Amino acid sequence: MLDDKSTAGGSAQRTSPASPGPPAVSFQMTPRPPYDHALTASHITFNRERYGADVYREGHFLRVLDLNGRLALVDVAWNGDVDAPLLTVWAYGSGTGEADAPEIERTVGWLLGVEQDLAPFYRLALADDGLAPLVRRFRGLHVPQAASVFEALVMAILAQQVSSAVARILRSALVDAYGAPFEHGGATYRAFPAPAALAGASVEDLRALKLSARKAEYVLDIARGVASGALDLEALHDRPDAEIEEELCRIRGVGPWTAHWLLIRTFDRADGFPSGDLALQRHVTAVMQGKAAPGDGVRMTGDEALEASRRWSPHRSYATTYLFAAARRVSAGEL
């Protein structure tokens, strides 16, 4: 199993695939600049080599995709140029071929947010005393997107209320226990668990992974709903922000915090702001005071954070992402 304790490599880049053996498919793609692959991919993995189903190692982002039931491992590397970015994608998997290239390109592009235009946000942020240092430090960070609404919902529920350390343990345990394995180059990668795979589990099974009975019930309800077809989460992509939030909150276990996070990290919406997030409340407080890191527990209320965030509208998803990017570096002792 891959080591998930070491931190991801920073600037080391390689131009050859990270995995041995001939790929079934290989092609290149050009993100909208500025694009920093190291910042964007390591944001997905929380600055670790592995987080759940995502791997970022030595400049390569690796992920198992589900191509209509067939598993494929994709490996995405970067030319290292923020202003003229070029990504090379290799894909492995039996049954994978050139015909899959368009779908793989679309999915990889979505996961890494390569088409996002950061310019409008940067214009606003550079004129903002609180955000200006962050957009300079993290220039080229795009907002990663979840592979599916289902995956994002399950991951969010596991992170509700608990510390980031606990969330990481729960998320990794779930992927290891229910994600389909993909062997390659002597390592085991895992897809995110399919709804049907989780639907067959019991509350006791998930409690054994250290989920509370409540979290287990929420996850199983959603997995069974999606697996049976009664719950069509992916159809929400076409709806306006307010309707997405409303529909998500009807699901047991989903409240405003979860819905707002999904707008940012799953639906690629520009102006999401999870004002109920305790950590975000601390970071906004710190930024307002001109500090790089939150003080000892000082935090404004959710309503105060929401009011303060209005100056960043309509780009609050980006503001939120950059605040958390900075916060994670601070907690890692890098700033």
Add this chain to the structure above:
DNA sequence: GGCCAGGTTCGCT
């Protein structure tokens, strides 16, 4: 050992 963590639901006034 106690308290809090990147919330939400449920049962009370």
Add this chain to the structure above:
DNA sequence: AGCGAACATGGC
């Protein structure tokens, strides 16, 4: 409507 409790676990 608004408020407090319960939820499971890891880290300080």
